[in-house]
Amino acid sequence: MAKCFSFTATQDSCYRYSFTRAGLKSSTTDLGDGTIMHCWIPKKHNPSKRTLLLIHGFGANAMWQFNGIIPQFMPKFNVYVPDLLFFGESYTTRAERSESFQAQCVMSLMEAQNVTKMDVFGLSYGGFVAYSMAAQFRERVGRVVLGCAGVCFEEKDIDEGGVFKVVTSIEEAAEVLIPQTPEKVRKLVKLSFHKPPPSMPSCFLQDFIESF
Structure with missing residues (x-):
């Protein structure tokens, strides 16, 4: 018997509405070679603001982990919130599974959005990706904050x-x-x-x- 109600789908729709209301829009980027990255991006990028990249940890998708804090960051930052590969709407047909590859894909996504400099916050597994981004792209990553990430x-x-x-x-x-x-x-x-x-x-x- 088919389900007539899904709590998860309903909550997902609420988060999607919340992100849109906060000033973000859904964007999908084809990086080529079988890799698709989904990201919530500003409806209008303000060059006078710093750019803040929020990287989620293990979970459903970025919306479920960052919904509550997006409004606090929007006045001071251009906020970008990607779904990491194999979460949400991001995926790849390539065999790589490392946080280093995740970091490279996130940076390629930001390049596609014409963003060359950013601060990064990584939560849990996202902290490993953020750390890898900072190590690989030192000239592009500014301030880095790691939450609940045992990178050491x-x-x-x-x-x-x-x-x-x-x-x-x-x-x-x-x-x-x-x-x-x-x-x-x-x-x-x-x-x-x-x-x-x-x-x-x-x-x-x-x-x-x-x-x-």
């Missing part, structure tokens, strides 16, 4: 049960970060939040998994 972690921090004894392998990390069942989503939330939501109905969690 080494393999021994996991293997020897150091400060990050949560997973024991890459496979287990992927299972936690990309949950495929409501139970796995609850585990991820428990690891991610100081005070997890008291109730997460399985029907909502399954809808989220199926939507993204």
